[in-house]
Amino acid sequence: MDYFKTVVPSQLINERGSNLVVINPGSANVRIGFANQQVPFNVPNCIARHVKNGSNDGLKRSVQDQMLNKQATPVQELDREKAYDTIASVLKIPYLDEVASNSVPRKMGTVEGYASHQNRSDTSFTWTTVVEKKPKSSFEVDTSQAILSEREMEKGAESKPKDSHSVLDGDEFIFKEFICGEEALKISPVEPYCLSHPIRRGHLNISHHYPLQQVVQDLHDIWDWVLTQKLHLPPRDRNLYAAIIVLPESFDNREIKEMLSIVLGELNFSMAVVHQEGLAAAFGNGLSTACVVNIGAQVTSIICIEDGVALPTTVITLPYGGEDISRCLLWVQHYYQTWPPIQTNPLAKPIDMLMLNKIKESYCQIREGEFDAVAIVHSFDETRSVGSHKTRLSALNVPPMGLFYPTLLVTEEYPQPSRPWFNDYEDMLEDTWHMELSRRPDMADNLYLGANNGLNMWDSYPVIPSRPKKDDNLGLAEAITSSILSTGRLDLKRKLFCSIQLIGGVSLTSGLVVAVEERVLQAIPSNEAIDTVEVLQSRTNPIFVSWKGGAILGILDATRDAWIHREDWIKNGVHPGSGRKYKDSFYLQAQAMCYLNS
Structure with a gap:
């Protein structure tokens, strides 16, 4: 600990962070980068696979989980309208009946061209190119090189072609096997691709149409693509690196086990450790005690941290986030008749969700009074070029208020399927507690427990609920209050109410x-x-603070006992006697905070 108090933080990160990869998966995006990077790569956590003719009925749907969608029921629509009127009273704006009485639609026009620097956001996207040149066989490559050499000799250096393909006619194009990240979201619905989101609403997106095996395979392929294409870390070199997995509190035991299997098995990292997103966020901002409120794209989670230790009984997850605010923005514009007469469907066309997210991030804020803004919106019709429409958007302060009045958001459009798989609440280590464990050469005598002794190590640990408390209709303010009050002690409650930390993309919303x-x-x-009550200003980008905190946790020696070695995981799961257990992230020693506060 004396070393931690004297070393310069940047020096420590550079020394130990070069061979550490931090993976922070969320429902909509995954953040991956080396621990010594300033910011990670932030990539949409999705993959589109080419559907071959005649396979699986052609998979008529272009989005894997569209079969789960349903529209708002009349009761839910009525609740939404009531929530709007409540918000209208608070914000001092017209009620819905007053809006409906004004049947004259706002003026809007088609924009042929516009200067992007004059707009607060560029919501124009283009369809992804889904084909690539067919790889040539070794014989074709040799022939191509021979033709090039012959022509270069004949025509001289001045006529040297810029691209070897340009001298050969009849290049064949084939569909890409799969496409990851944002490019996958911008594939036209007419293309033979099926888009999949392996994680939905803070859980693995398992359903009858999307089995566990495929979910795991998709996660592997997305992360492998990021590691290879973005970090330039090929599989053959990953055994020289260790991985830090920063997971949301919403994940269940078996989901965490699957994540470890991907990282230590298929991705071939030498070691891995799991840390909680909320705890990592506190470390990322240099806080030892805080109420961390993570408002993500699809889930909002709350957890309290005391002296560098997460309190599992304070965890609350709310099934709504930034994407729900974006869809609500579209609903409000349709009610105000301000949206252009175009087919915008964020559920069927992910590119529409990209556009709505951009508009929300640029224009939505919480403030009193009527709040309109002129914006450029786009129509993405696969049979025509992208259309631009200039319009005045109304009531832009209403959608983010859905965080406090969640019935406004109608989150049922992504209902959770019936998944008995998640009823497996047994600890993933239970099957190793009654077997003779092989002893690692570097394991100290006091850590090797032999057979049937692993349970003793965890006797002093409190029972952790397998799944956090969840209330679909609980507003953000009530959820934060409930989480903090559950700690019980007055001194701690006072400290937490003055140490609220907002993270996630939605936390950047003005007001x-x-x-x-x-x-x-x-x-x-x-x-x-x-x-x-006080909300503390984040010291780093709220979108990446959990990722940054995970890097810090992985670098500190105080967390080394929690690391899981690849050979241990493949052979026995985890050695309970060695102190390597993914749940240790709940109980990290507070002494590590000496480094952050020194």
């Missing part, structure tokens, strides 16, 4: 900090002796 402070204060029961 959200003030709204959270005001509404959490109002949600605290009158019998609680608490009169101050």
Whole structure:
């Protein structure tokens, strides 16, 4: 610990971070990078696979989980309208009946061309090219090189072709086997591809149409593509690297086990360790005690940290996030009749969701009064070129208020399928507790427990709920208040209410900090002796703070006992007697905070 107090943090990161890869998967995006990088690569966590003719009925759907979608029921639509009117009263804007009475649509026009620098966001995308040149056989390559040499000699250096393909006619093109990341979201629906999201709403997206084996394979291929194409880390070199997996609190034991199997098995890392997203966020901002509120694309999670230790009983997950706000933005514009007469369907066309997310990030904010803005929206019709439409969007302060009134968001459009697979709440290590474990050469005597002794090590650990508390209709302010009050101690509750940390992309919404402070204060029961609520400003980008904290946790020696070696995992799962267990992220020693606070 003396070394941690004297070393310069950047020096420590450079020394130990070059062979560490940090993987922080979310529902919509995965953040991957070397621990000594400033920021990771932020890639949509999705993959589109080429569907061959006649296979699986052609997979008529272009998005894997579209079979799960359903529209809002009349009751849900009524609840949404009531939520809007409640928000209208708070924000001092017209009620829905007043909006409906104004039946004259707003003026809008088609824009042939516009200067992107004059707009707050560029929502123009182009369809992804899904074909590539067919690889040549060795004979064809030799022939091509011979032709090139002969022509170069005849025509001289000045006529040397820029591309070897240009001298050969009849290049054959084939469909790419799969496409990952944002390019996968921009594939035209008419192309023979099926888009899959391996993680949905904070869980593996398992359904009757999307089995576990395919989910795991898709996750592997996405992460392998990022590692190879972005980090330039090929499979043959990964045994020289260790992986830090920063996972959301919503993941179950078996889901965590699958993640470890991907990283230590298929991706071939030498070691891995799992840390919680909330705890990593606290480390990333140099906080020892905080209430971490992570507002992601599809899930909002809350967890309290005390002295560098996560409190599992405080975890609450809410099944809504930034994408729900984007869809709500579209609903509001349709109600106000401000949206152009184009077919915008973020559920069927992921490229439409990309556009809505850009508009939301650029224009939506929380403020009182009527709030309109002129924006450029686009129509993505696979049979025509991309169309640009200039329009005045209305009530842009309403959608983000759905965080406090979740019935406005109608999150049922991505319903959770019935998955008995998740009823397996047994600890993933239980099958190794009653077997003779092989002893590693570097294992100390006091760590080797032999057979049937592994349970003793965890006797002092409290029971961790297999799945966090979840309430679909609980607003953000009430959820934060409930999480903090569950800690019980007045001194800790006061400290946590003054140490709220907002992370995730939605936390960048203008006006959200003030709204959270005001509404959490109002949600605290009158019998609680608490009169101050404060949201702390993030010291780093809220989108990457958990990833950065994971890098710090992986570098600190205090976490070394939690590392899992690849050979241990493949042979026995985990050695419980060696102190390597993924749940250790709940109980990291607070002494590591000395490094951050020194």
